[in-house]
Amino acid sequence: MTAMVKAEAVHKSFGRLEVLKGVSLEVDPGQVMCILGPSGSGKTTFIRCINHLEKINAGRLWVDGELVGYRQSGDKLYELRDNEVARKRTEIGMVFQRFNLFGHMTALENVVEAPIRVKKLPRETAVRAATDLLERVGLADKVDNYPSQLSGGQQQRVAIARALAMEPDILLFDEPTSALDPEMIGEVLDVMKGLAHTGITMVVVTHEMGFAREVGDRIVFMDDGRIVEDAAPGAFFAAPRSERARSFLSKILSH
Amino acid sequence: MQGGAASAVPPDEIKAIPVRHPGRWVAGLVVAFLAVAVIGSMATNKRFGWSVVGHYFTEHTIVHGLFVTLELTAAAMAIGIALGVLLAVMRLSPNPLVSGISWVYIWFFRGTPVLVQILFWNFIGALYPTIAIGIPFGPQFAHVNLNSIITPFVAGMLALGLNEGAYMSEIVRAGIISVDEGQTEAAQALGMTRLLTMRRIVLPQAMRVIIPPTGNETISMLKTSSLVSVIAVTELLYAGQIIYARTYQTIQLLIVVSIWYLIFTTVLSIGQYYLERHFARGSRTARQSVFQTWLPFLR
Ligand SMILES: Nc1ncnc2c1ncn2[C@@H]1O[C@H](COP(=O)(O)OP(=O)(O)OP(=O)(O)O)[C@@H](O)[C@H]1O
Ligand SMILES: [Mg+2]
Numbered sequence: 281m282t283a284m285v286k287a288e289a290v291h292k293s294f295g296r297l298e299v300l301k302g303v304s305l306e307v308d309p310g311q312v313m314c315i316l317g318p319s320g321s322g323k324t325t326f327i328r329c330i331n332h333l334e335k336i337n338a339g340r341l342w343v344d345g346e347l348v349g350y351r352q353s354g355d356k357l358y359e360l361r362d363n364e365v366a367r368k369r370t371e372i373g374m375v376f377q378r379f380n381l382f383g384h385m386t387a388l389e390n391v392v393e394a395p396i397r398v399k400k401l402p403r404e405t406a407v408r409a410a411t412d413l414l415e416r417v418g419l420a421d422k423v424d425n426y427p428s429q430l431s432g433g434q435q436q437r438v439a440i441a442r443a444l445a446m447e448p449d450i451l452l453f454d455e456p457t458s459a460l461d462p463e464m465i466g467e468v469l470d471v472m473k474g475l476a477h478t479g480i481t482m483v484v485v486t487h488e489m490g491f492a493r494e495v496g497d498r499i500v501f502m503d504d505g506r507i508v509e510d511a512a513p514g515a516f517f518a519a520p521r522s523e524r525a526r527s528f529l530s531k532i533l534s535h
Numbered sequence: 536m537q538g539g540a541a542s543a544v545p546p547d548e549i550k551a552i553p554v555r556h557p558g559r560w561v562a563g564l565v566v567a568f569l570a571v572a573v574i575g576s577m578a579t580n581k582r583f584g585w586s587v588v589g590h591y592f593t594e595h596t597i598v599h600g601l602f603v604t605l606e607l608t609a610a611a612m613a614i615g616i617a618l619g620v621l622l623a624v625m626r627l628s629p630n631p632l633v634s635g636i637s638w639v640y641i642w643f644f645r646g647t648p649v650l651v652q653i654l655f656w657n658f659i660g661a662l663y664p665t666i667a668i669g670i671p672f673g674p675q676f677a678h679v680n681l682n683s684i685i686t687p688f689v690a691g692m693l694a695l696g697l698n699e700g701a702y703m704s705e706i707v708r709a710g711i712i713s714v715d716e717g718q719t720e721a722a723q724a725l726g727m728t729r730l731l732t733m734r735r736i737v738l739p740q741a742m743r744v745i746i747p748p749t750g751n752e753t754i755s756m757l758k759t760s761s762l763v764s765v766i767a768v769t770e771l772l773y774a775g776q777i778i779y780a781r782t783y784q785t786i787q788l789l790i791v792v793s794i795w796y797l798i799f800t801t802v803l804s805i806g807q808y809y810l811e812r813h814f815a816r817g818s819r820t821a822r823q824s825v826f827q828t829w830l831p832f833l834r
Binding site: 370442 | 718
């Protein structure tokens with residue numbers, strides 16, 4: 281079984297600042313992996329590398345057995361063209377902290393845009409699928425609303441529907457509930473829980489310990505650009521092995 | 536009981552007496568008085584020659600000139616906008632050659648007076664009487680006689696349009712930069728290519744920033760197009776000049792020409808209002824425009 285995501289000694293620097301200092305991991309198909317860690321530890325940077333929004337400086341990264349951003353021939357690496365990178369991204373869905381819905385399009389238009397323009401689906405097919413998806417995330421009555429007319433929680437659910445509309449093999453979440461008011465966090469987490477049971481692979485950067493413990497198959501704890509701990513949720517939350525994870529947990533859980 | 540007290544308030548729509556603005560009435564009266572005085576003096580001053588103005592207002596040469604001006608403005612703006620979008624996208628390209636070409640273009644066309652550019656295009660036929668299409672120093676496939684293609688109208692249109700492209704590209708670029716980067720990232724994460732992202736996601740949202748200054752440019756172009764009178768294109772101003780060179784009714788003809796310019800700048804402003812409203816789709820901030828206040832009264 282090929283890993284859905286495989287990272288081998290991934291390094292990433294912004295100028296002189298080294299943000300990822302050798303990250304290696306494998307995510308199996310269908311797994312829900314939660315990435316925890318203090319601010320600035322490189323969590324966002326790592327999941328942005330997975331769909332090539334950031335270029336890695338060293339190491340190798342594969343999604344579904346294919347190199348991210350490059351083609352290997354012999355021992356030479358060739359950079360992929362813009363349209364080749366784009367094609368691979370259709371298999372990877374991403375949900376952002378700040379939603380990033382297209383502001384000039386209604387909820388429905390946001391969801392059908394990529395299926396129609398990228399996948400070239402007929403409009404009726406795309407609209408039908410999008411309507412179903414919006415219903416699934418509980419927004420059947422908001423299809424014609426613009427993002428500015430939706431609450432944060434509703435916007436994030438549209439963003440999830442938009443990512444799902446491309447039928448990706450894997451979904452990346454970057455702190456999907458961090459920009460939300462407390463009463464809206466639950467509705468987004470509920471949608472994500474529902475997804476976890478469908479067998480899609482999920483990599484979730486989150487500060488929601490309850491979600492990680494309940495829904496995660498696996499916890500990865502990052503600190504200072506490295507993976508410090510990689511464990512099952514039960515083991516991790518009961519007794520983290522490293523001192524850094526312990527102090528992180530005690531800080532988060534104490535309030 | 537507090538709840539009882541609250542429900543005692545009648546649920547009717549509020550019909551309060553609005554705040555009075557006595558200052559507005561005073562100001563209104565002063566303005567009205569001044570307006571009557573100015574209009575009265577202009578109407579009774581024989582030297583304005585209003586009957587002459589009325590006579591030439593729809594005179595054949597003037598109307599023809601008006602159409603030339605409108606054609607020239609439309610064509611130059613069409614060239615300018617298309618070129619502006621192209622140059623702006625090129626300028627933001629990661630390819631240094633492509634962005635460099637755009638930079639040089641803008642440097643050149645913004646750096647020389649448009650009047651000089653108009654004269655240059657008019658005399659291009661003197662520099663290159665014919666253009667040969669073919670392989671440099673090799674066989675040639677076709678000859679084009681530039682003197683017959685570059686009429687004064689075409690020279691004016693090219694000069695104004697190419698010059699406008701340089702200015703429009705900066706306006707479009709400002710619009711593109713104003714769109715949040717998260718929009719591009721979301722589009723790319725969905726597998727949209729750079730060009731598709733630009734066309735479907737970035738440019739439509741950049742429009743809100745691009746349209747007001749473009750309206751400005753169009754209005755400005757309507758008037759700047761009068762510069763091509765120097766190469767004897769019979770646009771609105773030159774049409775007026777032709778007539779007063781014969782009749783010496785200079786002021787009356789300048790008034791005729793000015794009124795026509797005013798009419799069409801007004802038409803353009805109203806068009807801009809509707810365009811802005813269209814592209815404000817999905818935005819929370821309602822636009823306040825002078826037309827929003829006054830158009831309902833005009834209908
Ligand atoms: N585009 C960039 N240019 C320069 N530095 C960057 C850039 N993006 C991230 N960094 C830096 O890289 C480090 C890791 O950032 P990253 O966003 O990956 O952290 P994070 O673990 O997601 O933190 P948080 O929990 O606050 O979101 C930080 O020090 C940040 O300042
Ligand atoms: Mg982050």
